[in-house]
Amino acid sequence: MMKKIVAVLALVFVLAAVAYAQFSKPEDAIKYRKAQMTLIVHHFGSMGAVIKGNAAYDAADFASHAAAVEMLSSLQWDAFLSPGSDTGDTKMKAEAIKEPAKFLAAADAFETAIAELVAAADSGNLEKIKPKFGAVAQTCGGCHKPYRK
Helix, strand or coil: CHHHHHHHHHHHHHHHHHHHCCCCCHHHHHHHHHHHHHHHHHHHHHHHHHHCCCCCCCHHHHHHHHHHHHHHHCCCCHHHHCCCCCCCCCCECCHHHHCHHHHHHHHHHHHHHHHHHHHHHHHCCHHHHHHHHHHHHHHHHHHHHHHEC
16 A cells, blocks of 8 residues: 555655646646645545445554545646646636636645645544535535536
8 A cells, every 4th residue: 555655655746747738738737736735536436435334444544545635636727727738638728727715625625625624534533524525525615506517
């Protein structure tokens, strides 16, 4: 499991370096964003399986998934707000670019909620984790409902 996390983190750092170039082309921002979301979905899905009772709870494994999502949540939101990044093969609505303050407020809510989930996961107490996981899931809707096609 640790090798997978190291590989994911290495990929994220490579993506972050690409993002640092400020996305010279809209398709670069779209690729970056899709990679970021794919990784978040993977880690969040693994935690969700535990919360739903479809996978065994392993405190260390759960905490590593939560930490990975936290790190991913702090990556470049510029990938979502770069001009033209709402075009092409994407599920993002143009409203995200037109309403950057609202979009970034939703992103901040996600980052705050995931930080609280990480703290709960570090406790190892699944009963403390469950409501924090639910709070993170609700923040996902804060972006997906208004800004996803």
